[in-house]
Amino acid sequence: MNLLNLFSENTNKGQEFSYRLIVDIGTEFVKTIIAEFNEKEKNILGFGKVRQDYGNMDGGAVTNIEGVISRTREAIKVAESYTPHRPDEVVMGIAGEFVKGVIYSLEKVRPKPEKKIDSEEINNLIIESQKKAYQEAVKRVEQETGLENVKLELISSNLVEVKVDGYKVNDPGQFQGKNINLVVFNTYAPLVQVGALKTIAGKLGYDLVGIVAEPLSIASSLLTEDTFELGAIIIDIGGGTTDIALIRNGGIEGTKMFAMGGRAFTRTLAKNLGISMRDAEKLKLEYSRGKRVKNYEVTRKLIKKDMDILYQGIELSLLEMSRGEVLPQKIYFCGGGSALKGLIEGFKKRPLEETLPFSHRPGIHLLKGNELDSIRDANKYLQGSEHVTPRSLAIYGTEIESKERGRFGFGNKGIQGILH
Secondary structure, three states: OOOOOOOOOOOOOOOEEEEEEEEEEOOOEEEEEEEOOOOOEEEEEEEEEEEOOOOOOOEEEEEEEHHHHHHHHHHHHHOOOOOOOOOOOEEEEEEEOOOOEEEEEEEOOOOOOOOOOOOOHHHHHHHHHHHHHHEEEEEHHHHOOOOOOEEEEEEEEEEEEEEOOOEEEEEEHHHHHHHHHHHEEEEEEEHHHHHHHHHHHHOOOOOEEEEHHHHHHHHOOOOOOOHHHEEEEEEEEEOHHHHHHHHEEEEEEEHEOOOOOHHHHHHHHHHHHHHOHHHHHHHHHHHOOOOOHHHHOHHHHHHHHHHHHHHHHHHHHHHHOOOOOOOOOEEEOHHHHHHHHOHHHHHOOOOOHHOOOOOHHHHHHHOOOOHOOEOOOOOOOOOOOHHHHHHHHHHHHHHOHHHHHHHOOOOOOOOOOOOO
């Protein structure tokens, strides 16, 4: 599969709709979307949501393939109940602390600066960036796990920036010059995770045309004129992981994931109160809705303690991602975990401008699904903050070309079609 064919023309010139299944396999829920799309519009036709069994997932990664298949099949049936359309293709989201994004900058001195830049030059630099970024990603995972010879697979390659003789350009094919500088953001996932998703898609009977890192899909969906110019930070608190994406300097500069989400709070309550995970989840949700639950004060203190740990993880991640440069002034929270009572309010009280490279105190906003308006949701299935990830996957997933149309199957986006 050619992941680097960024320059081929779109052959799908007609306005007939295509249909695709989007699957967000989360630690707490499987969410499915049936979407229709053509060159002019995208529409959500059906949505399904089914709770996972506790043994199916751990930290955003699949641990029980058959269990996930069973739950995903249920969620697909729910989505199908809203529409007669039955897609053949599926795009799946991927998350987890060992999904690694690596930004890499390369330079090339051109022997013939008077010649216009062509696709082969850009593709060769992208290939070189992927090889070097792979080594860095493997090194990170080995350091974190203590394992050797970890196998990763490239799932996306995004062009962040292209400069010609020091000038930032959007269409290098229109330029001549001596020096090219390319900044590429590559995302890698453990082969075991990618293989699990391929197995799930195959057993469900779908043609898997894309695997997308979930923070990347959210960041891509937020690339408006304002975020392009001013940047943004997205913090998605899910059931098993917290995923962070950084938009800066006109592109997606990085992602970071760590294994703490809503389930960590549930586990703490279950352990300290001597109750089951299901009862602890119910307690957490009732507390978040403002109910005066049994053991209220103990519950509040336990949740606050875990929140402090979560805040520290977010701040450490942002410090690493900043690479010593000023961070954007807008922070978006999303994901079901963001709805936990007091979570965003507590983060607003942190002295972020003192501990992180912000020029002044950042603005913090709870992002909701209905704010991602580049896909139409006429029946309002995906409106809340917990719907941001699946809705962004639907936006991103309907932009991935089918394998038979031969563009870039596995999530390869960036400066698309920059040379014609």
